[in-house]
Amino acid sequence: MKFPMKTLAVAAAFAFAAGAYAQAKKDEKKAEPAKPAADAKKDESQISGGIVKIGVLNDQSSLYADLGGQGSVVAVKMAIADFKAKEKGLNVEVIFADHQNKPDVGSQIASKWIDAEGVDMIIDTPNSGVALAVNQVVRDKKKVFINSGAASSDLTGAKCSPNTVHWTYDTWMLANGTGSAIVKRGGDTWFFLTADYAFGHALERDTEAVVLKAGGKVVGKVRHPLNTQDFSSFLLQAQSSKAKIVGLANAGGDTSNSIKQAAEFGIVKGGQNLAGLLVFLTDVHALGLDKAQGLILTNTFYWDQNDASRAFTKRFAAANGGKYPTMVHAGVYAGTLHYLKAVAALKSDDGTEVVAQMKKMPTDDPLFGKGTIRVDGRKIHQAYLMEVKKPSESKGPYDYYKVLATIPADQAFRPLKDGGCELVK
Amino acid sequence: MGQLLIGLINGSFYALLSLGLAVIFGLLNIINFTHGAQYMMGAFAAYFLLNKLGMNYWWALVVAPLAVGATGVVIERFMLSKLYKLDHLYGLLLTFGLALIIEGVFRNEFGSAGLPYSMPSALEGGHNLGFMFLPNYRAWVIGASLVVCIGTWLLIEKTKLGAYLRAATENPKMVEAFGVNVPRMITLTYGFGVGLAALAGVFAAPIYQVSPQMGSSLIIVVFAVVVIGGMGSILGAVITGFGLGVIEGLTKVFYPEASNTVIFVIMAIVLMIRPQGLFGQR
Numbered sequence: 001m002k003f004p005m006k007t008l009a010v011a012a013a014f015a016f017a018a019g020a021y022a023q024a025k026k027d028e029k030k031a032e033p034a035k036p037a038a039d040a041k042k043d044e045s046q047i048s049g050g051i052v053k054i055g056v057l058n059d060q061s062s063l064y065a066d067l068g069g070q071g072s073v074v075a076v077k078m079a080i081a082d083f084k085a086k087e088k089g090l091n092v093e094v095i096f097a098d099h100q101n102k103p104d105v106g107s108q109i110a111s112k113w114i115d116a117e118g119v120d121m122i123i124d125t126p127n128s129g130v131a132l133a134v135n136q137v138v139r140d141k142k143k144v145f146i147n148s149g150a151a152s153s154d155l156t157g158a159k160c161s162p163n164t165v166h167w168t169y170d171t172w173m174l175a176n177g178t179g180s181a182i183v184k185r186g187g188d189t190w191f192f193l194t195a196d197y198a199f200g201h202a203l204e205r206d207t208e209a210v211v212l213k214a215g216g217k218v219v220g221k222v223r224h225p226l227n228t229q230d231f232s233s234f235l236l237q238a239q240s241s242k243a244k245i246v247g248l249a250n251a252g253g254d255t256s257n258s259i260k261q262a263a264e265f266g267i268v269k270g271g272q273n274l275a276g277l278l279v280f281l282t283d284v285h286a287l288g289l290d291k292a293q294g295l296i297l298t299n300t301f302y303w304d305q306n307d308a309s310r311a312f313t314k315r316f317a318a319a320n321g322g323k324y325p326t327m328v329h330a331g332v333y334a335g336t337l338h339y340l341k342a343v344a345a346l347k348s349d350d351g352t353e354v355v356a357q358m359k360k361m362p363t364d365d366p367l368f369g370k371g372t373i374r375v376d377g378r379k380i381h382q383a384y385l386m387e388v389k390k391p392s393e394s395k396g397p398y399d400y401y402k403v404l405a406t407i408p409a410d411q412a413f414r415p416l417k418d419g420g421c422e423l424v425k
Numbered sequence: 426m427g428q429l430l431i432g433l434i435n436g437s438f439y440a441l442l443s444l445g446l447a448v449i450f451g452l453l454n455i456i457n458f459t460h461g462a463q464y465m466m467g468a469f470a471a472y473f474l475l476n477k478l479g480m481n482y483w484w485a486l487v488v489a490p491l492a493v494g495a496t497g498v499v500i501e502r503f504m505l506s507k508l509y510k511l512d513h514l515y516g517l518l519l520t521f522g523l524a525l526i527i528e529g530v531f532r533n534e535f536g537s538a539g540l541p542y543s544m545p546s547a548l549e550g551g552h553n554l555g556f557m558f559l560p561n562y563r564a565w566v567i568g569a570s571l572v573v574c575i576g577t578w579l580l581i582e583k584t585k586l587g588a589y590l591r592a593a594t595e596n597p598k599m600v601e602a603f604g605v606n607v608p609r610m611i612t613l614t615y616g617f618g619v620g621l622a623a624l625a626g627v628f629a630a631p632i633y634q635v636s637p638q639m640g641s642s643l644i645i646v647v648f649a650v651v652v653i654g655g656m657g658s659i660l661g662a663v664i665t666g667f668g669l670g671v672i673e674g675l676t677k678v679f680y681p682e683a684s685n686t687v688i689f690v691i692m693a694i695v696l697m698i699r700p701q702g703l704f705g706q707r
Contacts, residue, residue: 062638065537196682224677225685229633229642232431233677233684236557240427253539256634264544264560264632266551286634288541323536 046348060098063253079336106130128152128199143351148331160421168331175206177298191243192221195250301330308366376421383412427557436670437570443662445621451657458521461644467626482545490620497619531637539634655705
């Protein structure tokens with residue numbers, strides 16, 4: 001024992017530094033305290049604390065971090081800059097945190113943000129389990145929740161709230177876009193590979209309904225834990241089911257792992273086809289075109305649609321380490337923009353009033369074009385049925401999709417009366 | 426039947442990883458929490474060797490473990506070696522911290538969605554065995570890891586080098602007195618264990634996405650395997666690795682929702698009945 005104290009100190013310091021590293025990454029932006037409420041009196045408008053504070057709550061470190069994550073923070077900052085908030089006299093701040101895909105962590109952060117840090121609006125929040133928990137917190141505290149990343153159609157159905165806007169996509173849309181297109185092409189027997197939590201269950205339920213309605217049959221399903229590495233067992237079950245279509249009701253890393261391993265087991269060569277019910281640009285990027293080619297998917301935003309989306313993408317990629325935006329990032333940008341317009345119009349950041357104002361005003365942004373927000377909180381816009389290109393068809397980085405069909409806005413989402421939302425009279 | 430085989434293939438990953446852990450714990454008394462990150466580094470090393478240096482999979486099988494093993498040597502030399510005289514806990518904290526740092530750095534650099542790595546063309550395709558479709562690559566993995574596992578076991582149990590190693594952990598002063606450079610031997614042992622993790626990473630790269638969190642999702646399971654097998658028991662680690670792979674595979678058929686937890690249930694039962702693990706000595 002030469003230097004026991006020294007080694008001990010080094011070891012302890014190292015461990016602490018390491019542990020603190022991950023936390024510090026998450027907390028980086030939390031340090032700025034909200035201005036004291038006294039400032040509000042000086043302010044003539046009804047902005048609480050004089051600051052409009054936006055909290056980006058999503059997965060910053062695990063399987064959904066690329067499709068949302070830091071990219072969503074970039075998108076919010078771009079929206080604030082494009083809105084020219086400063087010139088319009090709005091003082092807007094952004095903070096972010098990692099919900100770790102745990103509903104309890106997510107709702108705890110949301111509560112803390114709203115109660116102690118003066119957060120007025122929470123945005124993004126992929127993972128339907130977390131989203132439904134945050135949905136309840138925001139409703140109780142009468143703030144604003146704009147969801148872009150989560151898919152569960154329950155957010156505007158059974159669990160709809162006067163404080164929530166569901167922007168980008170949902171399970172009903174995915175099911176009807178991809179599901180019905182595939183049944184029409186002859187894929188009438190299905191086997192589901194479903195992520196075992198709120199999102200997977202909702203997507204499976206909505207897709208099954210579409211398949212049955214179109215005269216198809218579901219011959220089996222298997223539910224796998226979230227963030228599974230090895231799908232071989234499940235794929236073997238899918239294979240022996242002899243279903244024509246293996247429907248992947250999962251997302252992010254789960255989807256890319258199941259597609260990659262399906263190729264290995266010769267699922268497609270054996271005559272079965274994969275239906276990626278929720279596939280993001282980042283998933284295709286991670287798989288590579290030779291594995292992903294031919295996949296049919298439904299999307300509401302693609303970077304290479306028009307000049308506005310390409311211009312946005314150029315700026316976004318420059319700020320996001322060269323990575324292109326997913327539809328989740330686009331929804332976060334557009335949602336923030338519309339939120340700020342409503343706050344400016346009302347001169348107030350009162351949650352329930354702002355959401356009512358957001359529904360009153362038509363939406364208009366460079367990424368989704370003109371649209372509306374329905375009384376149940378559903379943002380309405382077009383969707384696109386897309387196919388992943390062959391490697392030979394792709395001309396450059398992220399040139400991955402071709403559009404098979406455009407689903408008009410009035411058909412893309414669940415009819416208002418079918419959702420069972422209490423706000424619909 | 427097919428599911429049993431699949432279970433064995435997953436088991437071969439568990440066995441390979443827990444083998445490295447068991448070697449490191451058995452001979453160094455270090456609970457190496459960095460093992461998952463080192464497995465991930467092996468997969469990334471294979472990716473870089475292919476895309477930056479044009480080295481194919483077969484070269485990666487040799488070069489990646491050596492490269493990652495070398496980082497292990499550095500870690501042992503400059504960090505772990507300062508901790509041997511302290512409680513186990515310090516080694517655990519250090520390696521756990523290192524794992525967080527390594528994973529964080531890789532995540533910041535490469536994102537979380539993962540990177541593509543193609544299968545070597547010689548091993549593409551597969552055979553229809555009648556009861557299941559067996560991809561060639563998986564057959565190769567199961568065979569190769571069996572060879573590595575048996576080889577390592579022979580090396581430690583049956584050779585002179587292995588005898589020195591085992592003696593050095595019992596009584597380092599005595600072995601040193603015979604003219605053996607014990608610190609260097611320990612350094613190389615750690616490097617070897619880390620190399621085994623990296624080798625498993627290269628095996629995994631064509632099957633799973635090469636992603637920063639691929640290690641953290643496996644490491645807990647692998648620790649359970651080591652605990653069930655008996656800490657430090659090499660034979661225990663290998664046999665339990667394969668066995669638990671099979672049990673997990675069967676759970677995926679009969680009650681898939683529990684496939685993530687079944688290993689821990691078994692761990693709890695084993696620890697209740699036989700606290701030292703199935704093959705542990707006390």
